[in-house]
Amino acid sequence: MEKTCSNGHTFFKTSNCSVCPLCEKERTPVADFLTLFPAPARRALENHGIITLERLAATSESELLSYHGFGPSSIDIVRRLVI
Numbered sequence: 001m002e003k004t005c006s007n008g009h010t011f012f013k014t015s016n017c018s019v020c021p022l023c024e025k026e027r028t029p030v031a032d033f034l035t036l037f038p039a040p041a042r043r044a045l046e047n048h049g050i051i052t053l054e055r056l057a058a059t060s061e062s063e064l065l066s067y068h069g070f071g072p073s074s075i076d077i078v079r080r081l082v083i
């Protein structure tokens with residue numbers, strides 16, 4: 001049976017497990033650094049797939065600031081993380 005999760009992934013429901021495997025895969029490597037950000041900024045990063053320090057370092061500050069929920073105080077956190 002095909003299912004679509006809340007993030008729009010389509011996957012085949014197997015046995016009695018209805019957890020989206022793609023979301024699970026994305027969830028597992030979430031790094032500790034995300035917990036340093038306030039919830040709105042953390043959601044903004046997650047929504048843009050920035051769930052590793054490598055991705056964070058590769059994203060410009062102006063782009064981060066364009067994300068909804070990501071403010072200047074979160075940039076300070078980024079600067080401390082990414083040197």
Ligand SMILES: [Zn+2]
Pocket residue numbers: 005006007008009020021022023024
């Ligand atoms: Zn999903």
